[in-house]
Amino acid sequence: xxxxxxxxxxHFNFKTLLTMAAPYRQDMPPPGGFEAVxxxxxxxxxxxxxxxxxxxxxxxxxxxxxxxxxxxxEKRELQREKAWSxxxxxxxxxxxxxxxAYRRQQAALAREKxxxxxxxxxxxxxxxxxxxxxxxxxxxxx
Amino acid sequence: MSSYQAxxxxxxxxxxxxxxxxxxxxxQELGVSSxxxxxxxxxxxxxxxxxxxxxxxxxxxxxxPGHCLKEGRRVTRCATxxxxxxxxxxxxxxxxxxxxxxxxxxxxxxxxxxxxxxxACMFExxxxxxxxxxxxxxxxxxxxxxxxxxxxxxx
Numbered sequence: 001x002x003x004x005x006x007x008x009x010x011h012f013n014f015k016t017l018l019t020m021a022a023p024y025r026q027d028m029p030p031p032g033g034f035e036a037v038x039x040x041x042x043x044x045x046x047x048x049x050x051x052x053x054x055x056x057x058x059x060x061x062x063x064x065x066x067x068x069x070x071x072x073x074e075k076r077e078l079q080r081e082k083a084w085s086x087x088x089x090x091x092x093x094x095x096x097x098x099x100x101a102y103r104r105q106q107a108a109l110a111r112e113k114x115x116x117x118x119x120x121x122x123x124x125x126x127x128x129x130x131x132x133x134x135x136x137x138x139x140x141x142x
Numbered sequence: 143m144s145s146y147q148a149x150x151x152x153x154x155x156x157x158x159x160x161x162x163x164x165x166x167x168x169x170q171e172l173g174v175s176s177x178x179x180x181x182x183x184x185x186x187x188x189x190x191x192x193x194x195x196x197x198x199x200x201x202x203x204x205x206x207p208g209h210c211l212k213e214g215r216r217v218t219r220c221a222t223x224x225x226x227x228x229x230x231x232x233x234x235x236x237x238x239x240x241x242x243x244x245x246x247x248x249x250x251x252x253x254x255x256x257x258x259x260x261x262a263c264m265f266e267x268x269x270x271x272x273x274x275x276x277x278x279x280x281x282x283x284x285x286x287x288x289x290x291x292x293x294x295x296x297x
Contacts, residue, residue, distance in 0.1 A: 074291050101207035105208065
């Protein structure tokens with residue numbers, strides 16, 4: 001009786017099955033070998049160093065403080081200018097105000113004289129203080 | 143319901159209409175608003191120095207409004223005089239400067255350009271200069287600084 005090879009149920013064997021499907025080949029590293037394992041840190045350059053940043057910040061701050069100081073001095077001079085522009089105008093405005101105040105004072109005096117003409121011993125416009133120094137009136141008719 | 147009613151329904155405050163007594167000489171009031179006054183302030187200070195100082199010394203004697211009427215009239219006449227002269231000689235520069243002041247919150251430092259042309263004209267025509275008393279020795283007066291720190295942001 002002739003043998004039926006591996007279909008022959010008496011001689012069935014997996015090894016025989018594999019060797020028949022593909023030729024045998026051992027798995028090996030690629031030609032030239034594996035590349036080296038990357039275990040070292042690989043960080044790209046991220047801007048200037050700490051000292052450079054510190055120096056830059058210090059320089060910018062120094063410039064800013066200098067400029068601020070100059071500005072403060074300048075502001076003082078601007079304030080002086082403004083104050084003197086007002087000082088120069090004081091006599092002019094005061095003279096005008098005085099004329100108006102005097103006009104109203106005289107009108108009030110005339111009114112008081114007219115109202116109190118029947119009261120004996122009344123001195124119109126007499127200060128309520130026993131002091132020759134001028135005191136601005138408590139009540140003002142504009 | 144009742145609502146608050148003011149004692150007077152007048153919309154304008156009462157102003158005593160009585161004129162100045164006749165024995166006081168009349169003087170025309172200056173009648174100039176704040177912008178032109180601020181523009182002319184340093185020239186008023188320079189031109190009317192004697193009258194202003196006389197008036198202030200008189201006021202130091204007594205604060206009575208009737209005490210310095212004569213000196214006050216001189217001050218007002220002098221200022222009127224100066225404003226008239228300014229208008230005769232430097233009208234365009236004067237107007238430009240005080241209009242600039244009106245537009246810029248009456249700040250000198252925002253109006254240096256018209257101010258310089260006004261100052262130049264006043265010096266040329268009337269011989270008056272703007273001097274700020276108390277400027278530190280050897281320092282440029284603030285109105286002549288070429289490149290100040292405080293200036294208008296918009297040119």
